[in-house]
Amino acid sequence: MVIGGDAAGMSAASQARRLKGSDELEIVAFERGHFTSYSACGIPYWVGGDVGERDELIARTPEEHRARDIDLRMRTEVTEIDVAGGRVRARDIDSGAESWTSYDKLVIATGARPIRPDLPGADAPGVHGVQTLDDGQALIDSLTRTRGRRAVVVGAGYIGVEMAEALINRGYEVTVVNRGSEPMSTLDPDMGRLVHEAMEGMGITMVDNAQVTKVHTGEDGRVRAVATEDAEYPADVVVLGIGVRPETALAKAAGLPLGAHGGLLTDLSMRVRGHENIWAGGDCVEVLDLVSGQERHFALGTHANKHGQVIGSNVGGGYATFPGVVGTAVSKVCDLEIARTGLREKDARRVGLQYETVTIESTSRAGYYPKASLMTVKMLAERRTGRLLGVQIVGREGAAKRVDIAAVALTARMTVEQMTALDLGYAPPFSPVWDPVLVAARKAARAVVQGF
Amino acid sequence: MVIGGDAAGMSAASQARRLKGSDELEIVAFERGHFTSYSACGIPYWVGGDVGERDELIARTPEEHRARDIDLRMRTEVTEIDVAGGRVRARDIDSGAESWTSYDKLVIATGARPIRPDLPGADAPGVHGVQTLDDGQALIDSLTRTRGRRAVVVGAGYIGVEMAEALINRGYEVTVVNRGSEPMSTLDPDMGRLVHEAMEGMGITMVDNAQVTKVHTGEDGRVRAVATEDAEYPADVVVLGIGVRPETALAKAAGLPLGAHGGLLTDLSMRVRGHENIWAGGDCVEVLDLVSGQERHFALGTHANKHGQVIGSNVGGGYATFPGVVGTAVSKVCDLEIARTGLREKDARRVGLQYETVTIESTSRAGYYPKASLMTVKMLAERRTGRLLGVQIVGREGAAKRVDIAAVALTARMTVEQMTALDLGYAPPFSPVWDPVLVAARKAARAVVQGF
Numbered sequence: 001m002v003i004g005g006d007a008a009g010m011s012a013a014s015q016a017r018r019l020k021g022s023d024e025l026e027i028v029a030f031e032r033g034h035f036t037s038y039s040a041c042g043i044p045y046w047v048g049g050d051v052g053e054r055d056e057l058i059a060r061t062p063e064e065h066r067a068r069d070i071d072l073r074m075r076t077e078v079t080e081i082d083v084a085g086g087r088v089r090a091r092d093i094d095s096g097a098e099s100w101t102s103y104d105k106l107v108i109a110t111g112a113r114p115i116r117p118d119l120p121g122a123d124a125p126g127v128h129g130v131q132t133l134d135d136g137q138a139l140i141d142s143l144t145r146t147r148g149r150r151a152v153v154v155g156a157g158y159i160g161v162e163m164a165e166a167l168i169n170r171g172y173e174v175t176v177v178n179r180g181s182e183p184m185s186t187l188d189p190d191m192g193r194l195v196h197e198a199m200e201g202m203g204i205t206m207v208d209n210a211q212v213t214k215v216h217t218g219e220d221g222r223v224r225a226v227a228t229e230d231a232e233y234p235a236d237v238v239v240l241g242i243g244v245r246p247e248t249a250l251a252k253a254a255g256l257p258l259g260a261h262g263g264l265l266t267d268l269s270m271r272v273r274g275h276e277n278i279w280a281g282g283d284c285v286e287v288l289d290l291v292s293g294q295e296r297h298f299a300l301g302t303h304a305n306k307h308g309q310v311i312g313s314n315v316g317g318g319y320a321t322f323p324g325v326v327g328t329a330v331s332k333v334c335d336l337e338i339a340r341t342g343l344r345e346k347d348a349r350r351v352g353l354q355y356e357t358v359t360i361e362s363t364s365r366a367g368y369y370p371k372a373s374l375m376t377v378k379m380l381a382e383r384r385t386g387r388l389l390g391v392q393i394v395g396r397e398g399a400a401k402r403v404d405i406a407a408v409a410l411t412a413r414m415t416v417e418q419m420t421a422l423d424l425g426y427a428p429p430f431s432p433v434w435d436p437v438l439v440a441a442r443k444a445a446r447a448v449v450q451g452f
Numbered sequence: 453m454v455i456g457g458d459a460a461g462m463s464a465a466s467q468a469r470r471l472k473g474s475d476e477l478e479i480v481a482f483e484r485g486h487f488t489s490y491s492a493c494g495i496p497y498w499v500g501g502d503v504g505e506r507d508e509l510i511a512r513t514p515e516e517h518r519a520r521d522i523d524l525r526m527r528t529e530v531t532e533i534d535v536a537g538g539r540v541r542a543r544d545i546d547s548g549a550e551s552w553t554s555y556d557k558l559v560i561a562t563g564a565r566p567i568r569p570d571l572p573g574a575d576a577p578g579v580h581g582v583q584t585l586d587d588g589q590a591l592i593d594s595l596t597r598t599r600g601r602r603a604v605v606v607g608a609g610y611i612g613v614e615m616a617e618a619l620i621n622r623g624y625e626v627t628v629v630n631r632g633s634e635p636m637s638t639l640d641p642d643m644g645r646l647v648h649e650a651m652e653g654m655g656i657t658m659v660d661n662a663q664v665t666k667v668h669t670g671e672d673g674r675v676r677a678v679a680t681e682d683a684e685y686p687a688d689v690v691v692l693g694i695g696v697r698p699e700t701a702l703a704k705a706a707g708l709p710l711g712a713h714g715g716l717l718t719d720l721s722m723r724v725r726g727h728e729n730i731w732a733g734g735d736c737v738e739v740l741d742l743v744s745g746q747e748r749h750f751a752l753g754t755h756a757n758k759h760g761q762v763i764g765s766n767v768g769g770g771y772a773t774f775p776g777v778v779g780t781a782v783s784k785v786c787d788l789e790i791a792r793t794g795l796r797e798k799d800a801r802r803v804g805l806q807y808e809t810v811t812i813e814s815t816s817r818a819g820y821y822p823k824a825s826l827m828t829v830k831m832l833a834e835r836r837t838g839r840l841l842g843v844q845i846v847g848r849e850g851a852a853k854r855v856d857i858a859a860v861a862l863t864a865r866m867t868v869e870q871m872t873a874l875d876l877g878y879a880p881p882f883s884p885v886w887d888p889v890l891v892a893a894r895k896a897a898r899a900v901v902q903g904f
Contacts, residue, residue: 007885019903039818039820039880039885041818041878041879041880041885042818042820042821042880045820045821045880045881050821050822051820051821051822056820057820158879300878301878301885302875302876302878302885302886303875305885305886306872306873309872309894313903313904316903317903318902318903318904319903319904320869320904321873322873323870323873324873325875326875327875328875328876328877328878329877329878329879330877330878330879330882330883331879332879332881332882337882339877341875341877366491366493366494368491368494368497368503368508368509369494369497369502369503370502370503398853400877400879400882401850401853401854401877401882401883402853402856403877404854404856404857404874404876404877404887405856405857405860407874407875407876407877408857408860408861408864408866408874408876409860409864411864411866411870411874411875412860412861412863412864412866414860414863414864417772418775418863420758420761421758421773421774421775421776422856422859422860422863423754423755423777423778423779423780423793423859423863424754424780424856424859424860425780425781425782425791425793425852425853425855425856425859426493426752426753426754426780426781426782427493427610427614427781427782427783427784427852428491428493428494428497429497429784430782430784430789430852430853431782431853433459433491433493433753433754433757434754434757435856442761450770451471451765451768451769451770451771452765452770452771452772
């Protein structure tokens, strides 16, 4: 039995079905929404016009799942998990009818919910989240109906900056209001500053250190402006992109173990700790950060798919584990690419790691090759041991996916000195003779090691 | 004392100088050509017009090296190494004057020489190599002078396919004549086939399984056609791109140890084996292939730079090692990207490794995102252990540098199952939710492991 019909839940169902046919394994899945297996990460590109149709974001429809003998119950919300009894109570949202269903093995994939600020006016027409396909459709409809061209984005994390791009692409004047000292708080502030400057350069008004206090509405009840303690920003449309929290109300009520970030705690096979027959994956769980050694919460489709795969293997009688993450994320705002993996300075300090940092500038291609673009790479290495702790990259074309080099190196617990010898692909159209990541590693090795 | 003023030699000199000032270390360097520290890998792009000026390919001029207190003797060829006496004999090429100079520490960085086929007519005007800047200039002059628009490229390795692109860009009708069964023999033939097809699609005539027997010249003595056993290909210009061999005649005459591929053998500090005071690096050495455990010869600027860095650290009183390579290389022909790392099937067989192979197709970005391009990824994993052995990628934009993920994984001796959990950067503009390398790893893991 699967609760939640998106990436983690349906990947688990599909993989279990791959390993065991319908004669061996019955699969029931509950989804409270209208859609299954869709790419929430694609919503900004749909809103911005890069993706034409909502349905392009749907990887697999309910019908496709049912064709593989998965008993998928749409618009059905699970309202209670009875762990001792091995059953869940579910409610048909349209009819209101409730019933109990028993399970032998349960997969919890309830995802995350967006943080909605407790603000006066936050529910006014014209104020939108972008968590679900329905949210995306509502925003697109709102943008189509509204004549005004002023948009305010609240929050400057991944969703915030991607929505800023989407709104720029639709011809809006965009203001991004952000509580932090710089946008992209998943970067160190010095790297976030580069994002701030680049976004200003795109004509986006960046307001940092600003707490939104109120959403003002007009006489028609529709949003009119966003107020902070210091100022007021006129807005014909407002997008909230403040982040998400694990959706674990059900799990909490059932007495399942939650971590410090509110996510379910699992073991390496993605089984809920202390529960033989319950698995959990996706945005509702905490994952082990392999660099810091502590659990963290990362809401990312790519993790959810992997969790589902692992759960499906184990539930289906195979064997797989999810060892953890290193905290990789990439994003872009128009032609600006942003990437990070591993620990920021404050993460390293928080877990007691001492470190050196270096920052270098290099190019995406050989300097003499056309369209070589500048990128800035910041690298953290542990003091004395030289172990790689984190990398952040801000640049243009070719910047973001270079972080994968560091992601693999972090997984392998390499030192920055070891990284200087990495045999990376080199040809003038693809890299300088020293890849930017190697330039950073070399400088970091010199910061840690004498005589290197 | 440094023999050879290109990447390895001058990187060694520069790094040694960085660690030790002129009061502590005297540095003499001999270079027989006109240039120092230039990018031979950039020559195809200069010939093709992507790079405007020869001098853009020069990273550091003789004057710049001299400004750092390196006694650089240009147009001076070392003709003998007297290992027992700790001295070298050098000849001023212009005056013919010879003299002996003593060294305390010697760095051999004599590079590679192109393989020139022993063919009638191979020295005719209009037949060109592309190893040095002088070669490149001679080819450009030849192309400028010649009215005909038919070019034949002999060889379909990196240099061959890159020169095919350059000549296409200059408006030539290009025929590539290749001894092997497919172009790019650094790939397995099934992947080489994709390159063949793509190049044919660009209007390049691909002739495989063809041994050039003769270069025909016209009445003016200039090249007229290239003959194979079966056919004759009219040619107004011919480019030879057959590959290179280590330039180790000097070293051999001095009794220094050479390997099976004709390159110098060094230890991990890049010191010539059995010689306390002689180092060697760049295209004249063999390097340890970390995957096969055997020495191989890879002529690549990126290795040469790393060798130089390591040698310079050690000669300058610091400490560094070069652990080896995994055999990564990337290239492109127009918009086709080609990448490989690790072992091909025949390499694995040769060293006694049993393996599984999988091949997958995926996209560079989320399938619904604009400009998502197809790529084919082939992966080799060791039978039973599942250790990654090699990856080959052929595709369009975004294909080549993905091989870096595999390069780092090979260095860390990861299994394909471990790779399936790699925390790679995901966002729709940069990758599908499963990166193509992960899709391949997952399929490879299923080929090796039961119940995954």
